[in-house]
Each structure stands twice: as structure tokens, then as C-alpha cells.
Amino acid sequence: MSDTLLKVRDLKIGATVYPPGEKPRDIEIVHGVSFDLERGKVLGLIGESGAGKSTIGLATMAYGRGGVRITGGEVWVNGRDILKSSLKDVRKLRGGEVTYVSQSAAASFNPAKKIMDQVVEAAVEQKKFTRKEAEARARDLFAKLGLPDPDNIGDRYPHQVSGGQLQRCMTALALCPEPDLVVFDEPTTALDVTTQIDVLMAIKEAIRDTGVAALYITHDLAVVAQVSDDIMVLRMGNMVEYGTTDQIINNPQEEYTQALVSVRSIEHEEKEPTPNPLLSVDGITARYKGLNFDVLNNVTVDLHPGQTLAVVGESGSGKSTLARVITGLLPPRDGEITFAGRKLSRDLSGRSREDLRELQMIYQMADVAMNPRQTVGTIIGRPLEFYFGLRGSEKRKRIIELLDEIELGESFIDRYPAELSGGQKQRVCIARALAAKPKMIICDEVTSALDPLVADGILKLLLDLQKIEDVAYLFITHDLATVKAISDSIAVMYQGRVVRYGSKSQVLSPPFDDYTDLLLSSVPEMHLGWLEEVVAHRKMESAGH
Amino acid sequence: MxxxxxxxxxxxxxxxxxxxxxxxxxxxxxxxxxxxxxxxxxxxxxxxxxxxxxxxxxxxxxxxxxxxxxxxxxxxxxxxxTSLTNKLDIAESVGNRLGNTLFLAFWAALISVPLAIFLGLVAVRYRNRWPDKLISAVTLTTISIPEFLIGYVLVYFIAVKLGWFSPLAMINDSMSLGQKLSAIALPVVVLTMVVLAHMMRMTRAAILNVMQSAYVETAELKGLNNFKIIWRHAFPNAIAPIVNVVMLNLAYLVVGVVVVEVVFIYPGMGQYLVDHVTKRxxxxxxxxxxxxxxxxxxxxxxxxxxxxxxxxxxxxxx
Structure with missing residues (x-):
């Protein structure tokens, strides 16, 4: 008798797609995947978006999201094929034998119910424990997961705890019914790096202490390397490579896996500052209407022509607010902005067309930054008309030039945004910004929503364009790897203040201030045991203080 | 504070x-x-x-x-x-009439609100299947027919042909509760049919909207059955829009019953108002x-x- 808990054989999953203007049709999104998972082991499922990893994870609960259907194969849990079970039996499995931790705990908790009610619900419903036992167990788990005030936190509502805490509550929810298998679906992706590390460690310890088996789904190889025993690499619904974590990280066989492992290998030589900065942000203090505190506090930074200033910080640090102030969307309370030698009006309405043209912006969500009813040609052509009065064949010629610059080409001119991939959409947004011939582009988390390999392509493109067009970037990001890849100077922001500012080499070399140290050491590294090293190091440091 | x-x-x-x-x-x-x-x-x-x-x-x-x-x-x-026409104290006459109108509205609401919400929940549970379609078709039909027509049709069949209830909804203080309820049965049915569709449709739409959310998926992955998911997780988050449309309809039951009161000659506010409008x-x-x-x-x-x-x-x- 083997110890196999989960046996997946030739799993095929299909979905119905609704392409615009065409008849709905069925497609296959997972093409026959097989794997085994022993009791108490952790298997990492890794791949980019569209790889089918979440779909496979949910299939172990015989569940398909939206129009997704399991079309073939076998999924054996505890010795029975759940795809052949009745709905009643499947409901016993869900929340009892197999539980699920989603990417966004904030969305996955019911806002109208107390945390405790939701954490114990499955355990009580599946008659694994009485309500009383389940609550005691939940409090134990809260404590184990490092939540503050574990005895009472369950009485709160989801909006009353932080994102990182809620993600741990979700883990407690999944572990409470004492399942055999937990499916973790990108459980730390939505968190800040400094929060991620604690949640990751809490999850890892909880898995170890309870002896539960887990499927750990993520796009981040460095994260999965910390928690899993084996890794399966997926791409477009196919298995690419399947091996031990050690083998996948240190000795990847397939080209695609090698690319994933070596992602973020862009080298960028830091440029010297020029005597005259293009943009000077001087002592900016700003707050939103209705708030009684400043979101930005005396922020002073410079950006030099043709260079990149990376503004890095976690959510709530004020980095996007800084972009809003520079673009004039949020007039500051104090301080001034000098751009290309002239003082910029605090307010958008006071800015000239030239000011607007020279200062462009690219956003995180390329989807919503484009009108879905306009073609790529119309989208890129609009600034050409607006700023330069181009019409007809002249305009078309320039659009094609821009499409070539972003490596898409003329064939894209009549396509609609819905027909583009995420990376292509972001490229179109870049072309639209470039069409205005700006001196500076504000890039607000432009690669955050993209898969690592695609993001790399965008970063390379931005660097190449900088060389050709001599455009400066104010690059807002929470991702330190991106910062290292493209910046010339860096401003680290924390709670509305710049805590560290200087050239890339200065900012990234010791001695560090506490916050920068915490931030830098929190970025997952692609080697085994990194998580334990960092946590041990932090414990020692706090003991030493 | x-x-x-x-x-x-x-x-x-x-x-x-x-x-x-x-x-x-x-x-x-x-x-x-x-x-x-x-x-x-x-x-x-x-x-x-x-x-x-x-x-x-x-x-x-x-x-x-x-x-x-x-x-x-x-x-x-x-x-x-005081009234110009009969020199009576208005507050006194209105008090009596208002009581009657509220009595009618209360029983209509007591039946229609739970029924509408229940039908809405059933429609969500069997979305796009025959129970959903049947409920939508019936309630939309009843709301589309003018209430006086429903009223007269009911009077003709149920009161005149079958003789189950009185065609006139006359009530007075000397009647027992049972007699009063029997008297207002037909107007209550008509009012229920008029207000049902709005509330049912809004319940259905509000809950379906919530059913798209991630926490409903979480509930599904806890192995809950559909009625528990709808009742425990979707309904509490759909209360606000449902209450709004329920209240609009309750207001209609009091304020908009003029036609129904006239059809059934019910001594309520609507009749009273219509009488005195004609007398200026x-x-x-x-x-x-x-x-x-x-x-x-x-x-x-x-x-x-x-x-x-x-x-x-x-x-x-x-």
C-alpha cells in the first residue's frame, strides 16, 4: 500500500470561449496532465498565466471556475476517482478532505460575516468537529500562524484586519477541518514583499506541523522553491518539466524552465547624473480630500534627462500619489515641481499643451487604459492628431513606425485591444506614450500585472527605447528586481517619505537603513533554504538588539 | 461618535x-x-x-x-x-380610513414580501432553468396587466362565479378578524400580484450579482449546498438593494392602492381621497x-x- 494521496492521470480540462463577433466555441486548456502527490508532501505547480495551474488545482476538488469543465482523465483522492463521484460525495470532499486558499483573501472572505464563523464553517458543515471543537482548533491555528490576539481575532470582520493577517486567516480556514490536502493558489502574490515573507513562513510551518499535503500554485519560482518538495512546470496546459525542487532550480533540463530560472538577468549600466535635472520635485507635501494626514511628506527627488529614477515602496507608501502630483491630477499642499527648466502649475488646468505632451504616463492595467472599442491604430493615432495635427497617410506612416519600435509591426494596426495579449497591450500603451515625443514617461507598476518573461521583454524594450528616444522614466514599482534591472537612481519610499535616495549603486550598497534592509532582504531568492536563512538572521538580529 | x-x-x-x-x-x-x-x-x-x-x-x-x-x-x-363638504373633523375621518388602508397594506405586504424574496431565491437556485423562467414569466405578466383589470377578472370568477369571497371589500369595526380577512382577500391578491414582480426581480438580480464574488466560490469549495450558499453567503450581502425595492413597494401598497380600493369599494384612504377630489x-x-x-x-x-x-x-x- 503506497502513501499516495492524490493521483492525477491524463487530466483534460476544457472551457467555452466567446471571441468577439464569433460563435462561442469549446477549447481545451489543459491537455492531459499526470502527477502523484504523497501524504504530507508539497508539490509546486509553476507557470505563467494561462498555463492552467489554478485550473488543475481546482480540478483536485472537482471544481471548474466559470465555464471551465473537466473533460477527461482521472483524479484519485484517497483511493477514489472524484470525477466519477456524485455531487453529494464531491461536496463531502470539498472543505473536508481537500481545502483551498485563494490569492485574494480580501475577496474570498464574506464581508458580512465574522472571521470565526467562516473559518469553522467547513469543519462543522462536514461534521469533522463540533462548533466548539472547531473554534478551539481555529484559535490554535491563529496562534500557530502568528496572528495577533488569536483568542479574539475571530470575532472581527474581514475588513477589520490587514491583508497579510487575512491571508493567514484564510490559511487557518483551510487547515481547520484537518484536511488531507490543501490547494494554495498564489497565496502570497497579492502581498507586499515584507509581509509575504512572514506569511510564507507561517504557511510553511503550518504545513510541516500538521503534516498536511499541499499543492502550491504560483508564478514565482523563487517562492515555490522555499516551500515545495517537488515542482511541476506548466506551460499552456502542458507539463514542461517535473522533478524535485533541487533539480528544477539547480539543474533545469528544459529550455523553458531555464528561462524561468534565469529570468531578471537584465544588465543595465548606471548613468552619471547630468548637471541639469529634467524634473525636480522639491519638498512636495500632499494629501487627499477628506484625509487628515499627509500621504506625501516633504518629498524631494531629481530625474535627469534620458535616465531612469525608480521610486520603490510597498502599498500605501505614496509612490502612486507622487505620480498624481507630478502629472497635476492632485495639487500638492506644499512644494514645487520644475520640469525642463520651467515651473509646472500645481493644477492640471494650469498646464500648457506642451507640458502635457512632454510628460506622458503608462499604467499598470493596460486593459483598462485603452478604449476597448478603438483599434490599435486609433489609440496610437490620437496623440499624433492631438499634439502634431497629423492626418491621413502621414499619420498612418508614423503609427507604423511606432508599431515597429515596439516590435509589433504593421499587422497590428487594425486589431482591437481584446485581441492582444497582456504584454502586447502594454506595448501599445508604450507606443501611445511615445507618440507624443515626450521628454519623460511616468511608468506606474507597468510590469506588475505581467508574467516574468513578458515583463522582462517590456523592460528590455523600455531600455532600448530610452537609448533611441533619449526619454527619461520615472519608474514606480514595488519590485526590487525590476529596480535593479533598469534604474540609474533610486528613491525608497515608506509611509509618504523618501527614506533613502541616491544613485543605484549608493542605494543598493550597505550600510542600509532599517527599512531598506528589510525590503532588500525580503525579496525571495532563487535558492533552497533562503526563507529559513532570512528568518533565522532576523531572529538573531532582534535578539542582538 | x-x-x-x-x-x-x-x-x-x-x-x-x-x-x-x-x-x-x-x-x-x-x-x-x-x-x-x-x-x-x-x-x-x-x-x-x-x-x-x-x-x-x-x-x-x-x-x-x-x-x-x-x-x-x-x-x-x-x-x-375640517372638511368643507361634510364639516367633519378631518383627522378623525382620516384616522379611520388610514387604519383600513394600513390593514390592507399590512396583509398584502405580509404575503407579498416573503413570497417575492422566496421566489427570488428559488429563481437564483434554478437560474435559467424552468422554475426561474416560469417565475419570471408569471410575475411579469401580472405586473403588466392593469390592476383594475385583474381586480374585475378576479371579482367575476372568484366572487361571482365561484362565490368564495365577497366582491365588495366592505369592512367595519363590528366584524371579527376572520370576517375582515375574508372581505379583503381579493384586494390582497390583486395587490400582491402587482408588487411581486419588482421585488422578486430585484432579489434575483442582487443575489446573482453577489453570486459572482470570490467568497461565494469559497463557500462552494467548502462543500456547502446551493441553498446554504445563497442563504448564508449571498443573501446577507444583497440586503441593501432588496430592502430599497421592498420599501418602494410597501409605499406603493399604501399610497398607490387608490385604484384597487375603488374597484373593491374598500373604505380606505384612496377612496376617501378620490371622493373629496371630485368634490374639490x-x-x-x-x-x-x-x-x-x-x-x-x-x-x-x-x-x-x-x-x-x-x-x-x-x-x-x-
Whole structure:
């Protein structure tokens, strides 16, 4: 008798797609995947978006999201094929034998119910424990997961705890019914790096202490390397490579896996500052209407022509607010902005067309930054008309030039945004910004929503364009790897203040201030045991203080 | 101060303000109508002298603003004036009539609101299958047919042909509750059919909207069955829109029953109003107008307050 808990054989999953203007049709999104998972082991499922990893994870609960259907194969849990079970039996499995931790705990908790009610619900419903036992167990788990005030936190509502805490509550929810298998679906992706590390460690310890088996789904190889025993690499619904974590990280066989492992290998030589900065942000203090505190506090930074200033910080640090102030969307309370030698009006309405043209912006969500009813040609052509009065064949010629610059080409001119991939959409947004011939582009988390390999392509493109067009970037990001890849100077922001500012080499070399140290050491590294090293190091440091 | 208290008191203050606005509007509009109470009493053939005398006697020569505030003060104190036509105290007559209307509205609401919500839940549970389609078709049909027609059809078949209930919904104080209920059975059915569709459709739409959310998926992955998912996880988050449409319909049950009361000759506010409009009995029309406005504003205020209370972020601030 083997110890196999989960046996997946030739799993095929299909979905119905609704392409615009065409008849709905069925497609296959997972093409026959097989794997085994022993009791108490952790298997990492890794791949980019569209790889089918979440779909496979949910299939172990015989569940398909939206129009997704399991079309073939076998999924054996505890010795029975759940795809052949009745709905009643499947409901016993869900929340009892197999539980699920989603990417966004904030969305996955019911806002109208107390945390405790939701954490114990499955355990009580599946008659694994009485309500009383389940609550005691939940409090134990809260404590184990490092939540503050574990005895009472369950009485709160989801909006009353932080994102990182809620993600741990979700883990407690999944572990409470004492399942055999937990499916973790990108459980730390939505968190800040400094929060991620604690949640990751809490999850890892909880898995170890309870002896539960887990499927750990993520796009981040460095994260999965910390928690899993084996890794399966997926791409477009196919298995690419399947091996031990050690083998996948240190000795990847397939080209695609090698690319994933070596992602973020862009080298960028830091440029010297020029005597005259293009943009000077001087002592900016700003707050939103209705708030009684400043979101930005005396922020002073410079950006030099043709260079990149990376503004890095976690959510709530004020980095996007800084972009809003520079673009004039949020007039500051104090301080001034000098751009290309002239003082910029605090307010958008006071800015000239030239000011607007020279200062462009690219956003995180390329989807919503484009009108879905306009073609790529119309989208890129609009600034050409607006700023330069181009019409007809002249305009078309320039659009094609821009499409070539972003490596898409003329064939894209009549396509609609819905027909583009995420990376292509972001490229179109870049072309639209470039069409205005700006001196500076504000890039607000432009690669955050993209898969690592695609993001790399965008970063390379931005660097190449900088060389050709001599455009400066104010690059807002929470991702330190991106910062290292493209910046010339860096401003680290924390709670509305710049805590560290200087050239890339200065900012990234010791001695560090506490916050920068915490931030830098929190970025997952692609080697085994990194998580334990960092946590041990932090414990020692706090003991030493 | 707790934000809930602040928001609720804001709503209350706003409701009172709105009521004053409505009273001014009603008074102003009746003022703007051609002719006045004196004209109405004396009729078309009255001599100018007689009109002038009566106006003097009724105090109609004083400025409108003075009369408005007099009238308003009276209403606040519960004095609605006397009817022109039968010289009875309006507050007394209205009190009786309003009681009857509320009695009818209460039983109609008691049946229609739970039924609408239940049907909405069933429609969600069997979405796009035959129970959903049947419920939608039937309720939309009943809302599309004018209520007087439904009323007469029911009177013809159930009262006249089958003789189950009386065609006239006459009630008085000497009747027992059972007799009263039997008397109002038909109007209650008609009213239920009229208000059901709105509430059912809104319940269905609000819950379906919530069913798309990630926490419903979480509930599904806990192995809950569909009714538990809808009842425990979807419904509590869909209360606000449902309460709003329920309150609108409750207001309709009180304010909009005119036609149904006339069809069944029910001694309620609607009948009373219609009678006195035809007789141009301005004080009665004014009193009815203000009462209707108060009920409308009051119920919508309740809806607002329930929506505020249903929001956990407001109920339990950080």
C-alpha cells in the first residue's frame, strides 16, 4: 500500500470561449496532465498565466471556475476517482478532505460575516468537529500562524484586519477541518514583499506541523522553491518539466524552465547624473480630500534627462500619489515641481499643451487604459492628431513606425485591444506614450500585472527605447528586481517619505537603513533554504538588539 | 461618535426636511389650481358678493404664506382642519380610513414580501432553468396587466362565479378578524400580484450579482449546498438593494392602492381621497397629500437606514 494521496492521470480540462463577433466555441486548456502527490508532501505547480495551474488545482476538488469543465482523465483522492463521484460525495470532499486558499483573501472572505464563523464553517458543515471543537482548533491555528490576539481575532470582520493577517486567516480556514490536502493558489502574490515573507513562513510551518499535503500554485519560482518538495512546470496546459525542487532550480533540463530560472538577468549600466535635472520635485507635501494626514511628506527627488529614477515602496507608501502630483491630477499642499527648466502649475488646468505632451504616463492595467472599442491604430493615432495635427497617410506612416519600435509591426494596426495579449497591450500603451515625443514617461507598476518573461521583454524594450528616444522614466514599482534591472537612481519610499535616495549603486550598497534592509532582504531568492536563512538572521538580529 | 449614529441621524434630519418640502409643494400646488374652496362650496353660479363674503369668513383673503404656516402648525399638532363638504373633523375621518388602508397594506405586504424574496431565491437556485423562467414569466405578466383589470377578472370568477369571497371589500369595526380577512382577500391578491414582480426581480438580480464574488466560490469549495450558499453567503450581502425595492413597494401598497380600493369599494384612504377630489374639498386633499408624503418618505428613510445598518464596514468600523 503506497502513501499516495492524490493521483492525477491524463487530466483534460476544457472551457467555452466567446471571441468577439464569433460563435462561442469549446477549447481545451489543459491537455492531459499526470502527477502523484504523497501524504504530507508539497508539490509546486509553476507557470505563467494561462498555463492552467489554478485550473488543475481546482480540478483536485472537482471544481471548474466559470465555464471551465473537466473533460477527461482521472483524479484519485484517497483511493477514489472524484470525477466519477456524485455531487453529494464531491461536496463531502470539498472543505473536508481537500481545502483551498485563494490569492485574494480580501475577496474570498464574506464581508458580512465574522472571521470565526467562516473559518469553522467547513469543519462543522462536514461534521469533522463540533462548533466548539472547531473554534478551539481555529484559535490554535491563529496562534500557530502568528496572528495577533488569536483568542479574539475571530470575532472581527474581514475588513477589520490587514491583508497579510487575512491571508493567514484564510490559511487557518483551510487547515481547520484537518484536511488531507490543501490547494494554495498564489497565496502570497497579492502581498507586499515584507509581509509575504512572514506569511510564507507561517504557511510553511503550518504545513510541516500538521503534516498536511499541499499543492502550491504560483508564478514565482523563487517562492515555490522555499516551500515545495517537488515542482511541476506548466506551460499552456502542458507539463514542461517535473522533478524535485533541487533539480528544477539547480539543474533545469528544459529550455523553458531555464528561462524561468534565469529570468531578471537584465544588465543595465548606471548613468552619471547630468548637471541639469529634467524634473525636480522639491519638498512636495500632499494629501487627499477628506484625509487628515499627509500621504506625501516633504518629498524631494531629481530625474535627469534620458535616465531612469525608480521610486520603490510597498502599498500605501505614496509612490502612486507622487505620480498624481507630478502629472497635476492632485495639487500638492506644499512644494514645487520644475520640469525642463520651467515651473509646472500645481493644477492640471494650469498646464500648457506642451507640458502635457512632454510628460506622458503608462499604467499598470493596460486593459483598462485603452478604449476597448478603438483599434490599435486609433489609440496610437490620437496623440499624433492631438499634439502634431497629423492626418491621413502621414499619420498612418508614423503609427507604423511606432508599431515597429515596439516590435509589433504593421499587422497590428487594425486589431482591437481584446485581441492582444497582456504584454502586447502594454506595448501599445508604450507606443501611445511615445507618440507624443515626450521628454519623460511616468511608468506606474507597468510590469506588475505581467508574467516574468513578458515583463522582462517590456523592460528590455523600455531600455532600448530610452537609448533611441533619449526619454527619461520615472519608474514606480514595488519590485526590487525590476529596480535593479533598469534604474540609474533610486528613491525608497515608506509611509509618504523618501527614506533613502541616491544613485543605484549608493542605494543598493550597505550600510542600509532599517527599512531598506528589510525590503532588500525580503525579496525571495532563487535558492533552497533562503526563507529559513532570512528568518533565522532576523531572529538573531532582534535578539542582538 | 459612532459613524452609524451620525449617518442615521443625518438620514432622519434629511427625511424631516424633505417632509417640510413636500408639504410646501402640496400646499403650493393646490393654491395654484384655478378656483378656491369658496368657489367649490358655492359652485359655478355663485354671485361675486357671496364669494367675497365666504372668503372673508374662511380667512382665504389672508396671504398664502400665513395660511400655510397656520395649516402646518395645525398638522404638527394633529389638527388637520375640517372638511368643507361634510364639516367633519378631518383627522378623525382620516384616522379611520388610514387604519383600513394600513390593514390592507399590512396583509398584502405580509404575503407579498416573503413570497417575492422566496421566489427570488428559488429563481437564483434554478437560474435559467424552468422554475426561474416560469417565475419570471408569471410575475411579469401580472405586473403588466392593469390592476383594475385583474381586480374585475378576479371579482367575476372568484366572487361571482365561484362565490368564495365577497366582491365588495366592505369592512367595519363590528366584524371579527376572520370576517375582515375574508372581505379583503381579493384586494390582497390583486395587490400582491402587482408588487411581486419588482421585488422578486430585484432579489434575483442582487443575489446573482453577489453570486459572482470570490467568497461565494469559497463557500462552494467548502462543500456547502446551493441553498446554504445563497442563504448564508449571498443573501446577507444583497440586503441593501432588496430592502430599497421592498420599501418602494410597501409605499406603493399604501399610497398607490387608490385604484384597487375603488374597484373593491374598500373604505380606505384612496377612496376617501378620490371622493373629496371630485368634490374639490381642498383641506381633505391637503391632509391626504401630506399623509401620503409622510408614508413615502418614512418608508424610504427606513430603507436607507437598513442599507446603512446592513453594511458591516459601517456597523463595525476599524
Amino acid at each position: 459612532h459613524p452609524i449614529i451620525k449617518l442615521v441621524s443625518q438620514r432622519l434630519a434629511l427625511g424631516i426636511l424633505l417632509l417640510f418640502g413636500a408639504s410646501a409643494l402640496i400646499f403650493g400646488l393646490t393654491e395654484a389650481l384655478p378656483g378656491d374652496a369658496a368657489q367649490a362650496v358655492l359652485g359655478q353660479s355663485a354671485t361675486p358678493e357671496a364669494l367675497a363674503n365666504l372668503r372673508e369668513e374662511m380667512g382665504l383673503n389672508r396671504p398664502a404664506l400665513t395660511r400655510y404656516f397656520e395649516w402646518l402648525t395645525g398638522i404638527v399638532q394633529g389638527d388637520m382642519g 374639498d381642498v383641506p381633505v386633499v391637503l391632509a391626504c397629500g401630506v399623509i401620503f408624503a409622510a408614508i413615502y418618505i418614512g418608508l424610504n428613510m427606513v430603507a436607507d437606514i437598513v442599507s446603512i445598518l446592513a453594511n458591516p464596514r459601517l456597523r463595525h468600523p476599524k
